[in-house]
Amino acid sequence: MTTAAPAPSGRDLPHPPRAEIRLESVLHALSDPMRLQVVRQLAADGGELSCSHFVLPVTKSTTTHHFRVLRESGVIRQVYRGTAKMNGLRTDDLEALFPGLLGRVLEAADRQEERLGAR
Amino acid sequence: MTTAAPAPSGRDLPHPPRAEIRLESVLHALSDPMRLQVVRQLAADGGELSCSHFVLPVTKSTTTHHFRVLRESGVIRQVYRGTAKMNGLRTDDLEALFPGLLGRVLEAADRQEERLGAR
Numbered sequence: 705m706t707t708a709a710p711a712p713s714g715r716d717l718p719h720p721p722r723a724e725i726r727l728e729s730v731l732h733a734l735s736d737p738m739r740l741q742v743v744r745q746l747a748a749d750g751g752e753l754s755c756s757h758f759v760l761p762v763t764k765s766t767t768t769h770h771f772r773v774l775r776e777s778g779v780i781r782q783v784y785r786g787t788a789k790m791n792g793l794r795t796d797d798l799e800a801l802f803p804g805l806l807g808r809v810l811e812a813a814d815r816q817e818e819r820l821g822a823r
Numbered sequence: 824m825t826t827a828a829p830a831p832s833g834r835d836l837p838h839p840p841r842a843e844i845r846l847e848s849v850l851h852a853l854s855d856p857m858r859l860q861v862v863r864q865l866a867a868d869g870g871e872l873s874c875s876h877f878v879l880p881v882t883k884s885t886t887t888h889h890f891r892v893l894r895e896s897g898v899i900r901q902v903y904r905g906t907a908k909m910n911g912l913r914t915d916d917l918e919a920l921f922p923g924l925l926g927r928v929l930e931a932a933d934r935q936e937e938r939l940g941a942r
Contacts, residue, residue, distance in 0.1 A: 727935050728854050731928070735851035801938075802931035804923075809850070812921035816846050819920075 715784045717775060722797045725778030727805075730798065733777035734809055738762060739770045743779060743793065747810050752783075752790040834903050836894060841916045844897030846924075849917065852896035853928055857881060858889045862898060862912065866929050871902075871909040 734740055738760050746753060760767050771791065774780040779798070780791050798806050853859055857879050865872060879886050890910065893899040898917070899910050917925050 727928075727931050728856050728859060731850045731859075732854035735847050735854050737847050740847060740850075802927070802934065805927045805931050808921070808924045808927045809846075812846050812924050815921065 717782050717784075719775060719781060720778045722778070722800065725794075725797060725801055727802060729777040730779055730802070730805075733774050733779045736770065736773070738767075739774055739779075740809075740813055742770065742774065742791075743806075744810060744813055746780065746791060746793045747806075752785075752792040754788040754790055756788070836901050836903075838894060838900060839897045841897070841919065844913075844916060844920055846921060848896040849898055849921070849924075852893050852898045855889065855892075857886075858893055858898075859928075859932055861889065861893065861910075862925075863929060863932055865899065865910060865912045866925075871904075871911040873907040873909055875907070 734743060741760070742758055745758065755767070755771060758767065760770070762770075771780070771782065771789075774791075775782045778794055781794050783790050783792075793806075795806065853862060860879070861877055864877065874886070874890060877886065879889070881889075890899070890901065890908075893910075894901045897913055900913050902909050902911075912925075914925065
């Protein structure tokens, strides 16, 4: 990727500031299997991934919906870089508000995958 | 409360066995403010509380719905004792499946309450 040019103002997507992030909304965002999968992939990557990186077994509009729920709940930050919409976990914000929570959810998801995969 | 007694055999409420409890369903159950409040009260009590113990600012049928979601997700166990429907957290099951998760959610809820109350 060449430039990560600052987006024109019209392309800035709305994000809740840290103080407006609510536990209930975060839990709701994480409670969907597709969204949890996206969060796990972002956590494993540790950086930003484009929307097109994710191949979910749902329509494009449903995928867009899931990313919007994650963004509006404060779980991810979405930024346009060129023509790509990049996604990253708001780890610092979540850790400041709810220490250890995301880590435990990710651990629980790993354990569940191992458990169900081993049946 | 007098009786809203269903058929005798119908008094055993369905609960998922431990192996059928899913992280996504647990997170969904915890993602509603009323349900999270119920879980926090059950955790603070440490034992069983009757449905009538909880005074939620919603209709009786909505309250019943919330308890059903908590039960069907595996977060609580509901047992009839005489005419009372008693509720208790399935701490052992949740801890075995998702170690530390419920504790982190409860801590996060406490922190959020302090934070928002202090505004």
